[in-house]
Amino acid sequence: MSKYYFSTRDIVLMAVFGALSGVFIMTTIPLKAILPPGLPAIIFIPASTIFMLTARALVGKFGAATVTGFVFGLVATILPGGPPLITLPKYILMGVIIDLFLLLIKKEFDSSKILSIITGAVSYPFLAVFMYFTLVLIIPEKQLDMMVNQIGGTYIQYIILLFLGLHTILGAIGGFFAYYVLKRVKRNKN
Numbered sequence: 001m002s003k004y005y006f007s008t009r010d011i012v013l014m015a016v017f018g019a020l021s022g023v024f025i026m027t028t029i030p031l032k033a034i035l036p037p038g039l040p041a042i043i044f045i046p047a048s049t050i051f052m053l054t055a056r057a058l059v060g061k062f063g064a065a066t067v068t069g070f071v072f073g074l075v076a077t078i079l080p081g082g083p084p085l086i087t088l089p090k091y092i093l094m095g096v097i098i099d100l101f102l103l104l105i106k107k108e109f110d111s112s113k114i115l116s117i118i119t120g121a122v123s124y125p126f127l128a129v130f131m132y133f134t135l136v137l138i139i140p141e142k143q144l145d146m147m148v149n150q151i152g153g154t155y156i157q158y159i160i161l162l163f164l165g166l167h168t169i170l171g172a173i174g175g176f177f178a179y180y181v182l183k184r185v186k187r188n189k190n
Contacts, residue, residue, distance in 0.1 A: 017055035018071025049174025069095025120175020
């Protein structure tokens, strides 16, 4: 039995895939100037899901997605033009959700395509909720009330549901592609 839970290989894999995710978010920054708000997420969410799920599957241990999420958030936060530090828990939360979901079902997601899609789908909706509540904490109550009134008080729930739905679909797309990436990696490994 090894002395440490994660081997050097595991740490390198989690660091590389976490850094890839963090750097990849930076590639969508230039797109924000020419595309409508939120549209770069169509590229970013599936790609980051692929990186997170691939790291979790290749390491194969509980906590691997959480550590990858921490590296992901750290790299994205410290790069110039990256998201603010307050979003770091968002990336860690994504890894925790993946790890807990796989612990709960007691299977690895790369065992079937549908399980990979479901794992990708459950990883992102919580982040949309987390970001909403982060905004509620950051924005003063009067400004938040003004924003809700400008959008329309009843429409805010539909907007949140729309964000949840889009995050779920994009995470599922990432899970779908992660299955094929892992299948290819494992085939080349043998």
